[in-house]
Amino acid sequence: MVKMLLHGCNGRMGQMITSIVNEDKGIRIVAGVDKFFGKMDKYPVYEHISECDKAADVVVDFSNAAAVDELLDYCLLNGLPLVLCSTGLSDKQLKRVKDASKKIPILRSANMSVGINTIMKVLEQISPALAEAGFDIEIVEKHHNKKLDAPSGTALALADCVNESLHKKYKYVYDRTGRREERPKNEIGISAVRGGSIVGDHDVIFAGLDEVITLSHTAYSRAIFAKGAITAAKFLAGKEPGMYNMSDCI
Numbered sequence: 001m002v003k004m005l006l007h008g009c010n011g012r013m014g015q016m017i018t019s020i021v022n023e024d025k026g027i028r029i030v031a032g033v034d035k036f037f038g039k040m041d042k043y044p045v046y047e048h049i050s051e052c053d054k055a056a057d058v059v060v061d062f063s064n065a066a067a068v069d070e071l072l073d074y075c076l077l078n079g080l081p082l083v084l085c086s087t088g089l090s091d092k093q094l095k096r097v098k099d100a101s102k103k104i105p106i107l108r109s110a111n112m113s114v115g116i117n118t119i120m121k122v123l124e125q126i127s128p129a130l131a132e133a134g135f136d137i138e139i140v141e142k143h144h145n146k147k148l149d150a151p152s153g154t155a156l157a158l159a160d161c162v163n164e165s166l167h168k169k170y171k172y173v174y175d176r177t178g179r180r181e182e183r184p185k186n187e188i189g190i191s192a193v194r195g196g197s198i199v200g201d202h203d204v205i206f207a208g209l210d211e212v213i214t215l216s217h218t219a220y221s222r223a224i225f226a227k228g229a230i231t232a233a234k235f236l237a238g239k240e241p242g243m244y245n246m247s248d249c250i
Contacts, residue, residue: 002027002237005056005080007071008063009045010034013085016226017060018042027234030054035067049074056080057237060229064148065089072100081105081236083229085112087153098243107236107244110153112228115217116202117246120161122215123204127165130213135206136183137162137170142193142201150192158204159188 004021008014009032021029022042031054032045046052049070058081061071065088075082084097087110097106111117131137141155151174163170173187200219205212219225228246235249 001025002234003030003055003057004028004233005030005052005054005059006032006043007049007059007061007067008034008086009043010036011062013062013222013225013229016222017062017229020223020226020230024230027230030056034063058083058233060233061086062229065093068093069096072096075104076100079104081239082107083232083236084108085225085229088149101243102241104241105236105239105244106242107232107246107248109228109232109246110157111200111225112232112246113217113219113224114228114246114250115224116154116158117250119204119215119217120158121247123158123161124165126206126213127162130206130208131166133208134185135208135213136185138189138191138205138207140191140193140203140205142195142198144197144199145194147194150194151190152192152200152202154200154202155190155192158202159190162188162204 004027006014006017006029018029021027029043031043031052033049033052034045035047059075060083062085064086068086068089081104084106097108100106139155139159141152143152159172170186170188173189199222202217204215232249
């Protein structure tokens with residue numbers, strides 16, 4: 001049985017993972033970490049990860065960017081695999097993650113759902129042909145009014161997927177306020193909507209002359225992300241150091 005340390009256990013995603021793990025005989029949570037301290041029924045919770053002394057096989061993180069540096073220190077010190085799901089990381093933090101993956105296995109994904117990762121594979125195939133045909137590319141993401149970062153990590157991951165297939169020729173534009181010019185061809189517009197209780201909605205729009213192609217994904221429950229994280233945790237436990245993604249374990 002895989003033993004998990006859940007970083008960010010008292011957040012919405014942490015609670016969802018806890019609920020699903022309780023019904024899974026192949027994995028269990030041995031401890032949780034959350035700055036909003038509150039004891040869970042099934043396992044002890046620590047306010048700081050440095051206080052945790054429970055043996056684990058893998059760490060699953062659904063916290064926030066501010067906690068990632070201390071998390072990486074802990075995983076490196078203890079040689080623990082890390083499923084890193086927090087978004088909004090700085091360039092400096094991303095470099096740290098890459099460097100850390102040389103010593104421990106890290107699976108990083110802005111979105112843990114099978115659907116989003118399937119769309120990414122499709123985007124790699126179709127983006128070059130549509131860009132060559134003159135289609136403009138826009139991404140619109142929608143989330144609940146409690147989400148802190150914008151645009152979402154998933155929207156940026158989708159944009160990166162498109163741009164990498166186009167040899168990184170495109171620039172990202174988040175705001176066109178004050179611009180009075182025709183839309184440049186070499187940009188990807190990324191727009192964020194925040195409101196209500198929207199779990200997650202992403203549209204990748206290819207707008208051409210007299211036709212539009214839209215790839216859409218709608219999450220109706222956080223359970224899809226929790227299930228993906230649990231699948232990733234089972235996959236990553238015992239792996240060799242390196243950078244992994246959801247495509248490796250789907």
